[in-house]
Amino acid sequence: MRGLGKVLILGCGTIGQIKAGLWLSLGANVYLYDTSPAQIDKLLKIDKRLQRFNQQQMGDFTVDISTPSDQHASSLFWTFETIKNPRIILLEKPICTNANDKAVIDQLLSKYRSVPVYVNESYFWSSALDWLSNRLHINDEKIVSIEINLSKNRLADTRAGRFFDRDLESYGIEVPHAIAILQRLGVDIDGLRVGANKIYRSENDPFNQGVHLMLSDMSSHIIKIDSFLGDFMIQTGEKMQNSLTRWLIVETDKQNKYHVLFDPAPNEQRFKSVITINDNERVVLDDDHLRRHLKHVQLGELNDAMKQHLSPANSIAIYDLLEKLYASKIEDYVSDVVSI
Known part of the structure; x- marks a missing residue:
């Protein structure tokens, strides 16, 4: 299978770890970001192929948001503010858990209409x-x-x-x-x-x-x-x-x-x-x-x-x-x- 480019896993908890392994198995170059450096370090020790993301990196990233549902709005905001021209953005299900986050996500999606966004409902x-x-x-x-x-x-x-x-x-x-x-x-x-x-x-x-x-x-x-x-x-x-x-x-x-x-x-x-x-x-x-x-x-x-x-x-x-x-x-x- 041909390589699937660069993938940024946002959120290195249980779901992020599962996603990182799957993306690696599909041939992607996988980068990690989490607000907790310890969570990143934990996954880096598990698989040496994983790489730490820094905000100076450029490239055509697919961003797989694997944070808890109550952090989806803030994670999506961070993605649009940090990643220049993301190729695709993936969000875990459910897309939100309360009305406030729903409103924020709606506003972000309206502002960045050119970026393909899909929800991970497998x-x-x-x-x-x-x-x-x-x-x-x-x-x-x-x-x-x-x-x-x-x-x-x-x-x-x-x-x-x-x-x-x-x-x-x-x-x-x-x-x-x-x-x-x-x-x-x-x-x-x-x-x-x-x-x-x-x-x-x-x-x-x-x-x-x-x-x-x-x-x-x-x-x-x-x-x-x-x-x-x-x-x-x-x-x-x-x-x-x-x-x-x-x-x-x-x-x-x-x-x-x-x-x-x-x-x-x-x-x-x-x-x-x-x-x-x-x-x-x-x-x-x-x-x-x-x-x-x-x-x-x-x-x-x-x-x-x-x-x-x-x-x-x-x-x-x-x-x-x-x-x-x-x-x-x-x-x-x-x-x-x-x-x-």
Whole structure:
């Protein structure tokens, strides 16, 4: 693969480290910047190919903003003020977590219209979702219901300093991915109606929480989204121990049931997705969608539909939905004793 030029990773935390490794594997020259020199030094020690960025450097940089969501506005401002004529700017999802940052980002994007800006929502590039969408189209199947569960016990990571969205809480971590999955399956999020909208909280730990949503759209799809980020999850009203869960179930008008296990799929190598059809047909796909996303964005291999999916405007629409859901949530406190 030919080299992908210069990439500046802005923010050297957990996500920045993952991105740096991926960009290196794609052949890019990777530079690092963080307001904490110690964070930069940490990554430089991990891989000698990484380079420290200084503001005197010139070049055609792609800037991959990997800071926490509540720093996106200030990071975008720094980028426009510091990097002369950036080639592309990438922002992590969600694009913002509050109305003030949204206003700042809107102003910056209006001022610097000539710079391509995309949001890093890699599920739009999922091979499993490509396969499923094509299968439904070829078979002329209509979706009846969608269930998504994106859960992981993040308590240890959060206590070790990993970002937790204090504006949107659990609505700002995995739920944006779930909404992107809905969009990839053709759901119009502007027409979503809310049935259930509940956040479950631990009585003693503010980070131990999760979200349960029941939605429907103008096409009468029944949509269920669960995302639990602590040591418990609620399923069919029962509390159980949480585990790393990333799945999608789609049922259609032809009585077909598609069960997608996203990476990491049990008993499979990393970056594989497994699709089971009616419990009797099984498809295993390579599905490193973040790597695929970065490569195609950098090479400019985006069709009009993908440009719209990855646009700041779409990410702001997703934020608006998240903010609406968060503002209208019902809270339920649960015991810290997990029943198994």
